[in-house]
Amino acid sequence: MKTTVKTTVKTVEHLGRGPLGRDELAALVARDIPPGSFVNLGIGQPTTVADHLPAGSGVVLHTENGMLGMGPAARGDDIDPDLTNAGKVPVTELPGASYFHHADSFAMMRGGHLDVCVLGAFQVSERGDLANWHTGAPDAIPAVGGAMDLATGAKQVFVMMTLFTKEGTPKLVPECTYPLTGLACVSRVYTDLGVFHIGPHGVTVVETYGTSVADLASRLEVAVRPLGQEE
Amino acid sequence: MTAVLTDPEEAVAGIADGSTVLIGGFGMAGMPVQLIDALIRQGATDLTVVSNNAGNGDTGLAALLAAGRVRKMICSFPRQSDSWVFDGLYRAGKIELEVVPQGTLAERMRAAGAGIGAFYCPTGVGTPLAEGKETRTIDGRDYVLEYPIKGDVALVGAHAGDRMGNLVYRKTARNFGPVMATAATLTIAQVHHVVETGELDPEAVVTPCIYVDRILDLSATEATP
Numbered sequence: 001m002k003t004t005v006k007t008t009v010k011t012v013e014h015l016g017r018g019p020l021g022r023d024e025l026a027a028l029v030a031r032d033i034p035p036g037s038f039v040n041l042g043i044g045q046p047t048t049v050a051d052h053l054p055a056g057s058g059v060v061l062h063t064e065n066g067m068l069g070m071g072p073a074a075r076g077d078d079i080d081p082d083l084t085n086a087g088k089v090p091v092t093e094l095p096g097a098s099y100f101h102h103a104d105s106f107a108m109m110r111g112g113h114l115d116v117c118v119l120g121a122f123q124v125s126e127r128g129d130l131a132n133w134h135t136g137a138p139d140a141i142p143a144v145g146g147a148m149d150l151a152t153g154a155k156q157v158f159v160m161m162t163l164f165t166k167e168g169t170p171k172l173v174p175e176c177t178y179p180l181t182g183l184a185c186v187s188r189v190y191t192d193l194g195v196f197h198i199g200p201h202g203v204t205v206v207e208t209y210g211t212s213v214a215d216l217a218s219r220l221e222v223a224v225r226p227l228g229q230e231e
Numbered sequence: 232m233t234a235v236l237t238d239p240e241e242a243v244a245g246i247a248d249g250s251t252v253l254i255g256g257f258g259m260a261g262m263p264v265q266l267i268d269a270l271i272r273q274g275a276t277d278l279t280v281v282s283n284n285a286g287n288g289d290t291g292l293a294a295l296l297a298a299g300r301v302r303k304m305i306c307s308f309p310r311q312s313d314s315w316v317f318d319g320l321y322r323a324g325k326i327e328l329e330v331v332p333q334g335t336l337a338e339r340m341r342a343a344g345a346g347i348g349a350f351y352c353p354t355g356v357g358t359p360l361a362e363g364k365e366t367r368t369i370d371g372r373d374y375v376l377e378y379p380i381k382g383d384v385a386l387v388g389a390h391a392g393d394r395m396g397n398l399v400y401r402k403t404a405r406n407f408g409p410v411m412a413t414a415a416t417l418t419i420a421q422v423h424h425v426v427e428t429g430e431l432d433p434e435a436v437v438t439p440c441i442y443v444d445r446i447l448d449l450s451a452t453e454a455t456p
Contacts, residue, residue: 064333065257065403081260082390082404088258088287088311099402101409101437102257102283103341106334110354134359141321142330143310144360149334152354183357 011205011213011226018210019192027052029118029160029190033059037115040064040150043087046118046160060096062114064146066105069097086146106146109153117154119147121161121186123176126222128186128198130159131178144181151182163191163216170220172196172203196224233396234445235425239269242419242447246275246384253340253382253411254282254292258311261404263388263421264291265449270386276300281340281380283333283407285309285317296320305380307333332360335377337410343379344413344442352377382415389438392422392448393431396440405437412442424450 020028022045030052033039040062041047050072053059061070064086071092074080079090100108108114121132130151133144151157161171172189189196194208194216203224205213213226236242243266246252252270256262271294278301285304286293293316295301304326309317320326331339332354342350351374355361365376387408390401398420400408412418420438425448 063403065260065406067403080402083402084258084260088260093402099400099405101405102333102337102407103410106337110334110338110352129357139322141310141318142328143308144330144332145308146333148332148354148358148360152356153334180358 009227011207011228013208013212014210015208015212020209021192022048023052025160025190025192028195029158030054032158032188033057033116035059038062038068038113040109040114040117040154042117042119042147042150043145044120046120047085047087049118049160062105062108063091064105064109064150066100066102067093067097069094071097106149106153109146109149112153112155114150114154116156116158117150118158118160119150121159121171121189122178123171123173124159124161124186124189124198125173125176126198126203128184129176130157130181130186131176132159132181134179136179147181151185156188157182157186158188158190159186160190163193164219170222172220172222174221201225233394233440233443235392235394235448236445237448237451239265239447240272242266242421242445243269243273246270246273246417248275249277250275250383251279251281251381253380253385253407253415254280255385255387255406255408255411256291257283257403257406258287259291261388261400261406261408262291263386265452266386266388266419266421266447267291267295271295271298271300277302279303279305281305281336281382281411283307283336284311285314285328287311287313289316293317296326299325301326303327303329305329305331305336307331307336330360336380337407339377339380340382340407340410340414342377343381344410347379349376349378351375380414382411383417385411385415385418387412387418387420387438389420389422391424391426391431392420392443392446393426393440394428396443396446397431397436398422398438398443399431399435400437409438412438417445418443419445419447421447421449423453424448
């Protein structure tokens with residue numbers, strides 16, 4: 001018999017507005033990173049989360065190519081070819097930074113020392129399976145980088161993506177059809193239309209933007225529940 | 232005893248056809264470009280190259296690939312905005328590719344250097360990169376059995392070395408260098424300058440000299456005008 005757990009926390013539907021823009025989405029992810037966390041931001045859109053971390057948050061950024069305490073992108077005279085991020089973009093170091101070799105850098109991930117990583121995705125399943133490294137297209141050159149290590153190793157994996165492809169296909173799905181990056185590893189999904197938590201009770205909608213829970217439920221094949229009605 | 236050399240040709244002498252060559256660098260940071268250029272002139276072919284990427288632009292590893300010397304690439308991230316040399320060879324069926332998750336790539340070389348026969352790794356479980364590999368559940372968690380990658384040769388870009396062969400690195404150019412230096416039969420490092428023995432702070436040495444066979448001192452060629 002199913003029982004419904006009632007809590008006092010309710011899903012917030014932001015209806016009098018449109019979907020989140022890219023900057024707004026990055027700010028939302030930054031808001032949810034606990035102060036003092038050790039965090040790895042994936043290549044691409046996740047990197048922009050750093051621009052929204054509040055001053056004094058104490059968040060320490062890890063980059064897979066061997067650094068803790070990574071600072072913002074380097075400009076002008078600060079550009080140093082020996083100091084880049086995972087996307088090979090020149091960056092800076094902050095006070096308290098440290099450097100280490102690749103085996104140590106990935107031991108940090110695999111060993112469960114990173115609190116949060118933020119990754120992009122092609123698809124996330126309702127169990128938290130992640131597909132973000134390969135479209136599976138026959139002519140695509142496979143390239144995984146550190147995606148599998150991050151998905152498997154970080155204590156919490158946040159995904160940042162649009163909820164639908166440009167063609168309107170949902171990216172939060174019952175089962176991933178693209179090749180998998182990791183099994184049951186994603187705990188939160190931040191999208192332009194809403195924020196989802198994935199847990200033992202399935203997918204919960206925490207917030208919506210420019211749409212309602214009911215509308216999302218009708219457009220997704222995944223069962224999504226509002227907060228306070230987790231089964 | 233580490234040989235300190237100034238001639239790139241001497242530094243890469245004796246690398247045989249068919250060798251497995253570990254090449255340091257993450258993108259161009261830490262890539263031993265002068266050693267790779269010397270290897271191209273030296274002529275060894277039918278190589279298996281292990282490196283994080285599969286070449287950027289037209290220099291360094293990309294030039295070695297363009298010269299047709301590489302039979303197989305073992306790497307984590309071949310596809311980049313500037314990996315046109317590799318992309319062309321791959322699409323033409325002229326090069327074999329083994330994609331390995333980045334941390335597993337590093338750990339497989341670390342294992343080779345540390346005398347580990349194989350290890351159970353959680354990365355990649357349930358994905359296409361674990362297909363055909365032995366798996367095991369340990370304490371409720373699933374793992375994939377991964378084997379070491381041993382190099383015949385490692386080409387490493389470090390910052391400075393001393394006459395004994397101790398190496399220090401600079402910032403994120405360290406990346407795979409210290410791991411690869413341990414994992415090859417013949418380790419060759421290029422450095423921006425060589426200091427006298429005793430001048431490197433022993434507490435700061437990252438690659439101890441026991442791992443290093445040859446050092447190419449670039450200070451003469453890199454001297455600023």
